[in-house]
Structures are given as structure tokens and as C-alpha cells.
Amino acid sequence: MESLLINLSGLAAIALTLWWFWLAPKRNTLQAVGADEKLEILVKDGVYEPDRICVPAGTETVLHFRREDASPCAEWVLFPDLEVSAQLAVDQVTDVTLPAADAGEYPFHCQMQMYRGALVVE
Ligand SMILES: [Cu+2]
Structure with missing residues (x-):
């Protein structure tokens, strides 16, 4: 026993x-269903929440980053493969428009690559 x-x-x-x-x-993981769905990403304590975002291929997408981390580390979000970067205002929601992309996985991160996430296009 x-x-x-x-x-x-x-x-x-x-x-x-x-x-x-x-x-x-x-x-x-957050699944984006329709174009009307608002994707809000919390930027706090060193992580993007959610940190994996699924969006449909071939469609422009708007992500909404809510930055609650005042440290400079969180100031920028970069999508290098999509040639998109945005400066995030503290305690505000910043809209980041991503161009239509082919299926694949596109990492995004802060300028120091401490915050990390992935955009999954499918
Ligand atoms: Cu950083």
C-alpha cells in the first residue's frame, strides 16, 4: 500500500x-476570431499577456497594447519581420497596426528583447 x-x-x-x-x-494563447475583436495585450512585469496571438493570414490586424510598466524597457514594441515598431505610452492603450502577412510565426519584443511574444499568422 x-x-x-x-x-x-x-x-x-x-x-x-x-x-x-x-x-x-x-x-x-489568444485566438483572434473576427476583425472586430479587440486584441488587448497587457505589458507588465516583464511579460506580454497574452504572449502568443493568433491572427488570420492576409488581413491587416490592429493590436492594442496596454502598457502598465513605466520602466524604459517596456517603451517600444518591435515586430522586426513586419517592419513595425511602436512607442507605447504608460498607462494607456496604444494601437499598433500590422500589415497583412503570410502564414507563419512572427516574434515581437521590446527594444532590449526582454519582453517577448509571438504573432502566429494562420
Ligand atoms: Cu525591454
């Missing part, structure tokens, strides 16, 4: 590990 309990707790630890590494990152 005792060994069964140990095995069960071992399985639970494995399950938790799998969840943490495989499933947990998907918590931040």
Missing part, C-alpha cells in the same frame, strides 16, 4: 511537470 502511494505521487509529479512545460504555456 505504501509503495502504491509513492507511485501515485510520482505519477502526479510527472503529470504536473508535463502540464507545466507543455500545456501551461498555452494559457496565454
